[in-house]
Amino acid sequence: MSPDSPTAIPTGAHGQDRAALRRELLARRERLEDRDTKDAALGAALLRKLIALRPACLGAYCAMRGEFDPLPILAQLARALPGVRFALPVVDARARRMRFVPWMPGDALQAGAYGIDEPAHAAATAEPDTLLVPCVGFVEAGLRLGYGGGYYDRYLAGRSEVYTIGLAYAACELDDLRAEPHDQLLDLILTETGAHGLDADAADSQG
């Protein structure tokens, strides 16, 4: 547990039952207070980190179920880093796979699998060098809990060069989560109160 998140959920209550943990975490996210303040703090930390990283192609996502919405930050980043490209996931639910499709702020979106918005024009495929990863829960070391589809783990398997930034709220920190063999550690996890994950110290020192 990190010092700035005294509320990390003890997994003891649920053992390592990922489905039960997911339910509790999603309920916590729905009950979050001061969402606007938290979103502003997380958005500012994310923008600062991205300007320092200077991605060529940033993979993002369209928020659902109370996730942090990164799209406003993309528009700000485009102004700060001329030439930066973006991509959004397009899900093939039957194959349980996703790929990334080029997208720029203002381009059309339409509802896709699970009701998540995706680019309306999805013929091209992009290969992001930096990826924003929505987290249902996380542990300090950079392990992430998602919705249980395994989409990000499958996408990232064999793409170890992609720099991964998990986005979460501090209330969704778990004190322990047993890694499964397919789980991919995230390089960095940003919340409204700080940085976690493999690269957290570097992020802190960049402010």
Ligand SMILES: Nc1nc2c(c(=O)[nH]1)N(C=O)[C@@H](CNc1ccc(C(=O)N[C@@H](CCC(=O)O)C(=O)O)cc1)CN2
């Ligand atoms: N905004 C956003 N987009 C994303 C993800 C995400 O976490 N957030 N994904 C991250 O992976 C992928 C979609 N993954 C998902 C995986 C499961 C469910 C879902 O609703 N599962 C049902 C279980 C039913 C089933 O297995 O078919 C459920 O939770 O009730 C939704 C999205 C790609 N796009």
Ligand SMILES: Nc1ncnc2c1ncn2[C@@H]1O[C@H](COP(=O)(O)OP(=O)(O)OP(=O)(O)O)[C@@H](O)[C@H]1O
């Ligand atoms: N690289 C992989 N190859 C094959 N199956 C995988 C791989 N990664 C994950 N899976 C499968 O996907 C399922 C869900 O994994 P997990 O519970 O870690 O999902 P998640 O990370 O929470 O979901 P998501 O990424 O969709 O938000 C597991 O049953 C796992 O076996």
